[in-house]
Amino acid sequence: MATTEKKTLYTADASAVGGRSGHVRSATGIIDLDMSVPEGLGGKKGATNPEELFAAGYASCFQQALLVIAQRAGDKLDADTTVACSVSLFQEGEGYGLSAVLDVDLKKFDREKTVEMVRQAHKICPYSVGTRGNMEVELRVQGEAIPVAAEENAGVAEKGN
Numbered sequence: 001m002a003t004t005e006k007k008t009l010y011t012a013d014a015s016a017v018g019g020r021s022g023h024v025r026s027a028t029g030i031i032d033l034d035m036s037v038p039e040g041l042g043g044k045k046g047a048t049n050p051e052e053l054f055a056a057g058y059a060s061c062f063q064q065a066l067l068v069i070a071q072r073a074g075d076k077l078d079a080d081t082t083v084a085c086s087v088s089l090f091q092e093g094e095g096y097g098l099s100a101v102l103d104v105d106l107k108k109f110d111r112e113k114t115v116e117m118v119r120q121a122h123k124i125c126p127y128s129v130g131t132r133g134n135m136e137v138e139l140r141v142q143g144e145a146i147p148v149a150a151e152e153n154a155g156v157a158e159k160g161n
Helices: 050-072 111-124 126-131 154-159
Strands: 014-017 023-026 032-034 082-092 095-105 136-141
Touching: 050 082, 050 095, 050 111, 050 126, 095 111, 111 126, 111 136
Parallel strands: 095 136
Antiparallel strands: 014 023, 023 032, 082 095
C-alpha cells in the first residue's frame, strides 16, 4: 500500500484564560469571546462555551465536506442546505466526554442520495476523522438517524444506532 505524505494546509491558533469562566481569543482576533459554563448549568448569559464553539465548527466543516462530495460527483448543493450540529457534554464516572449529532437537510436530493452523500462526507470531514472512535457521533437526515457501519463510526455502531 502506498503511503501519502501529510501536508499541513492551515494551523489555527487560539488561547484561553480562566477556563470555562474565562475568555478565548484567536490569534487573528476574530474570535474574542467571554466563556461561561452553559447557562443551564449555572453559567451566565451572553457568553459562549466550548461545546457551542465545537458544534459551530463541526457543522461548518461537515457542510464543506458535503460541498466537496457534491462537486466530486458533478452535483451542486442547494443554497439552503443545512447542517445542524448538537454537541452534548456528559459525565461518566469521574471523567467527562462529548457526543455529537449531525442533522443534514440537502433539500433537493432524495433520501437515498442524501444518505450516501452524508456517509461520504463523514469519511472526509476533518472533525469526523478526528473524532472517529473517540466520541459518539450520530448522523441524521432530516431528523431521522441513518445506520452507520462500525468502520464508519465506532461510537454509533457500538450503540446499535
